[in-house]
Amino acid sequence: MTDGIAIDRAFAERLFDELAVHTTDAPGVTRAAFGEGEQFAHEVMKREAAMLGLAQRVDPAGNLYLTYEGRDPALPGWVVGSHLDSVPHGGNFDGAAGVIAGLAAVRALSEAGIHPRRSITVMAIRAEESNWFPLSYLGSRAALGLLPQESLATPRSDTGLSLREHMARLGLDPTRVGSGQVHLDPAGLHGFIELHIEQGPVLEAEQVPIGLVTGISGSFRYRKARVLGEWGHSGAVPRAHRRDAVFALARLITALDACWAALLAEGETATITVGEIGTDPALHGFSKVPGEVAFCLDVRSLSPACLARIHDELMRLVARIEAETGVRFALGERTGSTPARLDAALRAQLAGVAKAREAGFVEMASGAGHDTAVFANAGVRSALVFVRNQNGSHNPDEAMRLEDFVAATDVIAHLLARDDNE
Numbered sequence: 435m436t437d438g439i440a441i442d443r444a445f446a447e448r449l450f451d452e453l454a455v456h457t458t459d460a461p462g463v464t465r466a467a468f469g470e471g472e473q474f475a476h477e478v479m480k481r482e483a484a485m486l487g488l489a490q491r492v493d494p495a496g497n498l499y500l501t502y503e504g505r506d507p508a509l510p511g512w513v514v515g516s517h518l519d520s521v522p523h524g525g526n527f528d529g530a531a532g533v534i535a536g537l538a539a540v541r542a543l544s545e546a547g548i549h550p551r552r553s554i555t556v557m558a559i560r561a562e563e564s565n566w567f568p569l570s571y572l573g574s575r576a577a578l579g580l581l582p583q584e585s586l587a588t589p590r591s592d593t594g595l596s597l598r599e600h601m602a603r604l605g606l607d608p609t610r611v612g613s614g615q616v617h618l619d620p621a622g623l624h625g626f627i628e629l630h631i632e633q634g635p636v637l638e639a640e641q642v643p644i645g646l647v648t649g650i651s652g653s654f655r656y657r658k659a660r661v662l663g664e665w666g667h668s669g670a671v672p673r674a675h676r677r678d679a680v681f682a683l684a685r686l687i688t689a690l691d692a693c694w695a696a697l698l699a700e701g702e703t704a705t706i707t708v709g710e711i712g713t714d715p716a717l718h719g720f721s722k723v724p725g726e727v728a729f730c731l732d733v734r735s736l737s738p739a740c741l742a743r744i745h746d747e748l749m750r751l752v753a754r755i756e757a758e759t760g761v762r763f764a765l766g767e768r769t770g771s772t773p774a775r776l777d778a779a780l781r782a783q784l785a786g787v788a789k790a791r792e793a794g795f796v797e798m799a800s801g802a803g804h805d806t807a808v809f810a811n812a813g814v815r816s817a818l819v820f821v822r823n824q825n826g827s828h829n830p831d832e833a834m835r836l837e838d839f840v841a842a843t844d845v846i847a848h849l850l851a852r853d854d855n856e
């Protein structure tokens with residue numbers, strides 16, 4: 435194992451603090467995709483990279499590449515990175531931790547006088563959080579040439595301005611984004627590694643600092659679904675004459691819950707969430723049979739076959755409930771992402787380093803989506819390293835102990851330092 439590599443906790447702490455102070459939007463932080471907070475974070479990383487003497491490149495979609503050149507720069511290199519945007523009023527570590535980890539790892543190698551054969555590029559990815567633009571993995575897909583050109587017309591949720599307009603305002607080049615234009619060639623990559631806070635409670639509950647991720651769930655979503663029934667008087671309309679949208683939706687949710695339990699009993703992994711339900715306050719009332727209810731549906735699984743089974747079941751249930759209750763379901767546009775299996779050999783290498791460094795870890799799946807999925811599905815050997823996190827994620831109370839961050843970054847740095855990591 436390479437000696438002399440020491441992750442500088444104070445360096446990381448300084449950057450986290452600077453981001454927190456300048457992107458505070460109480461409660462929490464807000465770093466809008468292609469907005470002020472995200473751009474500030476990009477400028478901070480550029481400044482630090484300049485001090486470390488790293489080569490800098492920004493692609494037309496605004497992804498940032500900071501490269502520590504290897505002894506043999508012609509060899510396919512490593513990319514280590516994550517995203518710098520946040521959800522509105524989110525936490526300070528979701529995304530930023532993976533970029534700061536890359537810089538801290540490179541800095542530790544540089545200070546130890548270690549120049550590995552392969553170049554190491556720290557990547558700051560744009561727009562991972564789909565709150566801003568309802569597109570999965572916008573930045574990483576743009577980098578790999580996988581973003582459809584029509585995505586550029588998508589309005590940002592808060593400003594209403596298109597992705598094209600937001601890119602142009604930052605001096606980027608949207609005309610060179612989409613239609614298969616590749617700005618980071620997967621064939622030129624030796625591997626992609628993302629450090630990210632775990633967004634669930636598993637590591638904290640198991641008292642383990644690091645999670646090595648086996649796979650990332652894919653999803654299907656209906657963000658703007660509705661049940662259409664008939665408004666009526668709550669006392670005057672007998673049960674047999676009702677077309678009650680809320681009761682119909684309740685049937686669907688109860689049946690999906692039973693379907694989910696049955697899949698878990700079979701050993702499948704899946705999550706089913708109805709995160710928003712609403713009757714229109716302008717129309718609804720205490721004494722009215724609800725004639726319409728809006729809802730959304732988010733279904734995730736590591737298995738494409740399992741996603742397909744749940745979708746089939748959804749269609750069957752919708753048809754049955756429509757026939758039984760007289761309501762109509764308008765599910766709206768279906769979106770989603772493909773599940774990703776991460777590279778077992780790369781994970782085993784990280785596990786080997788973690789053991790040698792006496793860093794505690796477990797292997798686990800990721801129910802949340804991450805840019806790593808895009809790289810893995812593009813054929814790049816990919817690894818996702820979770821850091822234990824307190825208080826959940828996508829909220830202002832998100833937390834992470836810096837000693838856990840340092841332990842995980844130390845494992846990544848030691849892997850990058852090895853010249854035998856074929």
Ligand SMILES: [Zn+2]
Nearest residue numbers: 528529562630
């Ligand atoms: Zn994230």
